Amino acid sequence: MTRIEADRELCVSAGMCALTAPEIFDQDDDEGRVVVLDARPSADLREGALEAARLCPAAALTVHEEP
Amino acid sequence: MTTEPLTFPLTSGGTFSPPKELMAMRGERPIARVRYPDGKLGWMVTRRATIREVLANPVFSARQELRSTPFSGAGPTPPAPPGMFIGMDPPDHTHYRRLLTGQFTVRRMRLLTERVEEIAEEHLDRMAAAGPPVDLVRAYASPIPAMVICELLGVPQDYRTRFEREAAEMSRRDATPEERQHAMVGIFSYLGELVGRKRVEPTDDLLSGLVTDDAGLTDEELTNLAFMLLGAGLDTTANSLGLGTFALLCHPEQIPVITNPETVDNAVEELLRFLPVVPGTVRTALADVEVEGVQVRAGESVMVSLPTANRDPERFTDPDALDLARPAAGHVAFGHGVHQCLGQQLARVELRVAFPALFRRFPSLRLAVPPAEVPLRDDMIMYGVHELPVAWDTES
Numbered sequence: 442m443t444r445i446e447a448d449r450e451l452c453v454s455a456g457m458c459a460l461t462a463p464e465i466f467d468q469d470d471d472e473g474r475v476v477v478l479d480a481r482p483s484a485d486l487r488e489g490a491l492e493a494a495r496l497c498p499a500a501a502l503t504v505h506e507e508p
Numbered sequence: 509m510t511t512e513p514l515t516f517p518l519t520s521g522g523t524f525s526p527p528k529e530l531m532a533m534r535g536e537r538p539i540a541r542v543r544y545p546d547g548k549l550g551w552m553v554t555r556r557a558t559i560r561e562v563l564a565n566p567v568f569s570a571r572q573e574l575r576s577t578p579f580s581g582a583g584p585t586p587p588a589p590p591g592m593f594i595g596m597d598p599p600d601h602t603h604y605r606r607l608l609t610g611q612f613t614v615r616r617m618r619l620l621t622e623r624v625e626e627i628a629e630e631h632l633d634r635m636a637a638a639g640p641p642v643d644l645v646r647a648y649a650s651p652i653p654a655m656v657i658c659e660l661l662g663v664p665q666d667y668r669t670r671f672e673r674e675a676a677e678m679s680r681r682d683a684t685p686e687e688r689q690h691a692m693v694g695i696f697s698y699l700g701e702l703v704g705r706k707r708v709e710p711t712d713d714l715l716s717g718l719v720t721d722d723a724g725l726t727d728e729e730l731t732n733l734a735f736m737l738l739g740a741g742l743d744t745t746a747n748s749l750g751l752g753t754f755a756l757l758c759h760p761e762q763i764p765v766i767t768n769p770e771t772v773d774n775a776v777e778e779l780l781r782f783l784p785v786v787p788g789t790v791r792t793a794l795a796d797v798e799v800e801g802v803q804v805r806a807g808e809s810v811m812v813s814l815p816t817a818n819r820d821p822e823r824f825t826d827p828d829a830l831d832l833a834r835p836a837a838g839h840v841a842f843g844h845g846v847h848q849c850l851g852q853q854l855a856r857v858e859l860r861v862a863f864p865a866l867f868r869r870f871p872s873l874r875l876a877v878p879p880a881e882v883p884l885r886d887d888m889i890m891y892g893v894h895e896l897p898v899a900w901d902t903e904s
């Protein structure tokens with residue numbers, strides 16, 4: 442099972458995650474920082490989550506694989 | 509092994525290509541010595557992975573007063589004035605950037621799409637009325653980003669023509685340094701007045717939002733922030749539109765990919781990847797640090813070449829080909845790390861609207877001069893075309 446962790450302190454609000462995997466990530470209205478909509482996305486969204494984590498300019502996203 | 513350090517200016521690699529020297533070194537020497545025009549020795553990095561490493565490492569400072577730049581005649585740069593966070597490090601950078609980021613979210617920018625569409629259509633109407641040939645840079649590529657920034661900042665309608673003129677003046681090829689300076693001072697003092705007006709009468713725009721924010725920004729900070737948005741958002745987008753249209757006219761078979769709503773988003777990412785508009789950015793080491801096995805000393809400036817990273821075969825297959833259908837995500841046209849472009853979602857909206865609108869309105873759009881006669885901006889901070897004479901068939 443995939444679990445998403447987002448570090449809002451590291452986040453620089455570039456929006457790459459909300460752009461790449463809108464099913465999983467959004468940005469808050471105030472500062473545009475990452476909001477995780479779906480912390481345990483289904484398997485078909487896993488690739489998008491990984492891509493978002495790779496593209497994040499602040500390395501604020503971690504994708505955990507859990508049994 | 510001793511090799512002569514690279515010096516500026518570099519040699520053009522062709523109309524749509526990064527400089528020759530940088531393309532040649534990427535595969536062999538991911539970090540190489542350069543001598544900046546100020547005489548100081550520093551480094552150049554060209555690989556995508558190395559660039560991301562440098563831009564993500566806080567040992568590399570963005571403080572503008574510390575760095576050498578590849579542009580000659582720039583002279584020593586004073587520290588960033590209050591508000592201009594592009595040349596600051598955290599925590600100052602973070603403080604200012606966070607005041608703006610809420611205005612630039614993916615969602616907010618999508619809401620702006622309709623307004624950008626109207627602006628594009630107005631300019632296409634004017635082009636149609638003027639009739640061919642027209643200079644696409646003056647008629648379309650430059651005014652659209654200028655009008656969009658006016659929209660964002662809440663610049664009133666009555667000032668926009670003057671604003672557009674002064675903005676064009678700042679990046680005009682044959683403008684003298686005095687003319688450029690004059691236009692800059694004009695815009696700057698106008699923005700100062702605008703801040704004053706928004707204090708008295710806040711409206712529904714970014715500047716008013718900042719004026720009324722609890723952060724208590726001073727007039728100086730607000731004016732500088734507004735000026736920075738202009739500086740960062742005009743020439744970048746305008747040159748992407750101008751050079752992008754040139755590239756598409758040289759590859760007309762790919763135009764349907766960008767006019768198709770299903771594929772336009774990726775087509776725009778590919779143009780961002782392919783077009784060497786922003787030559788790079790510079791960081792300065794605050795302490796000794798190792799990069800690709802090389803010792804970078806404290807105080808040395810490292811230039812990262814974004815266009816060569818976007819052609820890195822480690823990430824992109826057949827990287828020198830423009831292919832609007834390829835997966836283009838992962839380019840670094842907007843930089844990387846904490847300074848990654850704040851306006852990127854807005855830039856995407858502008859490009860996703862402006863390219864398709866242009867080619868839909870004028871399906872027969874073509875260059876009005878041979879490609880070799882299009883004047884290139886290889887003498888400017890931002891690469892692109894000075895002019896793009898275009899023509900189309902008119903029914904009569």
Ligand code: HEM
Nearest residue numbers: 593594740741744745748789841842843847849850851855
């Ligand atoms: C295609 C168009 C654009 C390109 C290629 C582009 C590229 C870039 C790049 C490479 C950087 C990083 C600079 C560095 O690391 O030193 C940057 C930063 C920035 N850009 Fe853009 N940009 C574009 C459009 C815009 C627009 C439309 C705006 C705003 C209206 C904007 C606002 C900014 C700001 C404020 C920064 C500084 C961010 C920071 O320091 O945290 N840009 N841009």
